[in-house]
Amino acid sequence: MAEPTRRFAVGYALAPKKQQSFIQDSLVNLARSRGIDLVRIDVEKPLVEQGPFDCVLHKVSGEDWTKQLKEYSAKNPTALVIDSPEAIERLHNRISMLEVVNELEIEAENESFGIPKQIVIYESEKLLDPSSWGEGVKFPVIAKPLVADGSAKSHKMSLVFNREGLKKLKPPIVLQEFVNHGGVIFKVYVVGDYVKCVKRKSLPDVSEEKLRSLEGSLSFSQVSNLSTHERDGGKYYKLMDLEEAEMPPESLITDIAHGLQRATKLHLFNFDVIRDTRIGNRYLVIDINYFPGYAKMPSYETVLTDFFWDVLDKKETGLCKLPVISCEKKARKLVNNNGCEGSDGSLPVSPPSREETENPIQV
Ligand SMILES: Nc1ncnc2c1ncn2[C@@H]1O[C@H](COP(=O)(O)OP(=O)(O)OP(=O)(O)O)[C@@H](O)[C@H]1O
Ligand SMILES: O=P(O)(O)O[C@H]1[C@H](OP(=O)(O)O)[C@@H](OP(=O)(O)O)[C@@H](O)[C@@H](O)[C@@H]1OP(=O)(O)O
Ligand SMILES: [Mg+2]
Numbered sequence: 142m143a144e145p146t147r148r149f150a151v152g153y154a155l156a157p158k159k160q161q162s163f164i165q166d167s168l169v170n171l172a173r174s175r176g177i178d179l180v181r182i183d184v185e186k187p188l189v190e191q192g193p194f195d196c197v198l199h200k201v202s203g204e205d206w207t208k209q210l211k212e213y214s215a216k217n218p219t220a221l222v223i224d225s226p227e228a229i230e231r232l233h234n235r236i237s238m239l240e241v242v243n244e245l246e247i248e249a250e251n252e253s254f255g256i257p258k259q260i261v262i263y264e265s266e267k268l269l270d271p272s273s274w275g276e277g278v279k280f281p282v283i284a285k286p287l288v289a290d291g292s293a294k295s296h297k298m299s300l301v302f303n304r305e306g307l308k309k310l311k312p313p314i315v316l317q318e319f320v321n322h323g324g325v326i327f328k329v330y331v332v333g334d335y336v337k338c339v340k341r342k343s344l345p346d347v348s349e350e351k352l353r354s355l356e357g358s359l360s361f362s363q364v365s366n367l368s369t370h371e372r373d374g375g376k377y378y379k380l381m382d383l384e385e386a387e388m389p390p391e392s393l394i395t396d397i398a399h400g401l402q403r404a405t406k407l408h409l410f411n412f413d414v415i416r417d418t419r420i421g422n423r424y425l426v427i428d429i430n431y432f433p434g435y436a437k438m439p440s441y442e443t444v445l446t447d448f449f450w451d452v453l454d455k456k457e458t459g460l461c462k463l464p465v466i467s468c469e470k471k472a473r474k475l476v477n478n479n480g481c482e483g484s485d486g487s488l489p490v491s492p493p494s495r496e497e498t499e500n501p502i503q504v
């Protein structure tokens with residue numbers, strides 16, 4: 142293959158575990174062959190002293206990092222930051238994370254979608270008094286830490302069968318109704334406009350009998366990330382035949398993915414979906430994660446390289462529509478020209494339409 146004439150640098154700031162799984166030779170080599178160099182950012186050193194980068198990818202949070210990104214963008218106004226820390230922040234709270242699903246307006250013919258009933262509890266008194274929870278949330282519930290910041294603690298959950306099981310919980314906590322879903326979860330990976338849905342094992346259904354048992358709760362963490370061995374060793378993770386599970390309708394999943402992408406202004410995320418077995422054609426989004434384990438997605442190297450190429454090429458040609466930190470100015474001009482403004486003045490995340498491409502906007 143001929144050497145690409147223009148080279149781009151994509152800096153990445155990732156925790157060591159994430160770096161190890163995401164930055165595989167296969168990805169680095171493919172990107173390099175397309176003129177994109179993936180360069181590690183040393184988070185121990187000031188970002189402004191590193192680079193230059195055409196694009197910064199990151200899964201690092203905190204005020205200091207946000208400040209560093211802002212400083213970097215101010216000094217390098219053409220660099221893209223994927224994604225904006227403010228947009229990512231919304232996913233760090235399990236209530237704001239799912240609120241966005243309820244805002245989506247999607248017309249589905251034969252199916253419906255939503256989120257499970259849930260409440261957030263800040264005080265122990267309220268936690269131990271289910272009559273104060275209001276209408277809706279009933280046992281069994283999954284107790285999830287309110288904060289979803291990627292820490293091990295934020296993944297520690299309990300399936301609570303009855304009042305007895307509430308005693309071990311520590312607020313602030315989200316109580317989400319556990320919905321029987323046949324032990325299969327659908328993970329939908331989004332990379333820009335690309336959407337891929339895969340099946341994974343989940344918690345098994347809870348029977349009426351189980352609800353009456355003496356056991357109050359069951360603790361678990363990152364079920365869908367467990368190895369088969371880990372899962373089968375545990376009492377509750379029985380072997381489920383994933384192959385038999387029917388996939389959700391592709392059009393519904395794609396519509397939800399694109400809707401979430403626009404509403405959250407994020408480009409790199411995944412969401413977990415379950416099918417309510419009581420209803421059959423009702424789908425519930427239960428979790429949204431920023432920069433998930435893409436290496437587990439089929440052909441992740443090609444998908445990610447295509448995405449990098451797409452955003453870098455558009456940046457070069459002035460067609461960048463990323464509502465990320467440093468594209469803000471360009472985005473506003475595009476808004477003025479196209480009149481396709483989002484509610485807060487930012488642009489939809491989808492790539493430009495054919496007409497827009499043929500009529501490039503001057504920035
Ligand atoms: N409302 C629910 N009804 C049924 N099962 C659920 C529900 N919420 C969560 N689960 C099960 O618990 C698992 C963990 O929940 P969730 O995805 O919210 O946690 P997480 O720690 O954020 O996961 P991830 O590792 O994907 O970030 C899910 O994969 C699913 O198996
Ligand atoms: O562990 P992996 O790399 O595979 O990715 C997991 C990722 O872990 P990491 O970012 O800490 O590595 C998790 O992020 P945090 O919530 O902890 O931030 C979360 O997004 C999971 O859903 C991902 O698994 P997947 O949903 O793809 O199965
Ligand atoms: Mg999840």
Ligand SMILES: [Mg+2]
Pocket residue numbers: 289428429430
């Ligand atoms: Mg999660």
